Amino acid sequence: MKVDIIEAQKYEKTCVEIHCKKTTNEIESLKNYISRFESFITATDEDTLYKIPINSILYIESVDKKTFLYTDNRVLRTPLRLYEIEEQLNTKQFFRCSKSTIINLTKVEKLKPEITRNVIATLSNNEKVIISRRYVSELKKLLEI
Numbered sequence: 001m002k003v004d005i006i007e008a009q010k011y012e013k014t015c016v017e018i019h020c021k022k023t024t025n026e027i028e029s030l031k032n033y034i035s036r037f038e039s040f041i042t043a044t045d046e047d048t049l050y051k052i053p054i055n056s057i058l059y060i061e062s063v064d065k066k067t068f069l070y071t072d073n074r075v076l077r078t079p080l081r082l083y084e085i086e087e088q089l090n091t092k093q094f095f096r097c098s099k100s101t102i103i104n105l106t107k108v109e110k111l112k113p114e115i116t117r118n119v120i121a122t123l124s125n126n127e128k129v130i131i132s133r134r135y136v137s138e139l140k141k142l143l144e145i
Contacts, residue, residue: 041085043069043076050076058123060085060094060102072125095139097121097131105142 016034020027040051058070062082069076078085086094086102097103103121112120117133131139 041069041078041080041088043078045074045076052076054089055104055106057104058107058125058127059097059104059129062100070127092142095135095142097129097135097139099132101129103129103131 018027018031039055040053041057043050043052052069052071056071058072060078060082061068061070067078067080067082067085069078082100082102086096089102093104093106094102095105103123107124108121109124110122111131112122114120117136119131119133119136119139121129121131123129
């Protein structure tokens, strides 16, 4: 199988094409796998269903086996588990910062080390999220610091 990536400023959206002699089960599986990577996550606020753009998510947190999405002005619940969301997200933009939290690195305005070796991330809405010391070295590698 040959795989090419073509980057150009003229493209407004990402498009994936599969060229094949015949559609097989493997090709169908590949198509379904790629289709999962949508740019939004479905979440609810009491009785209303929303499509939340991934880029608007500040962080995602799991509390008492419930998963919540935090945006600038809302907290919404999603039926997905944290690991399921993590599989869908861009690993350069989103980072698991603790056992129960995934943070959007593009929304981080500052990082402050603590004496406990944890790091406090201040987000664009001034909310603070703890990055567990267990994940700090991985964060440093990702940010190249």
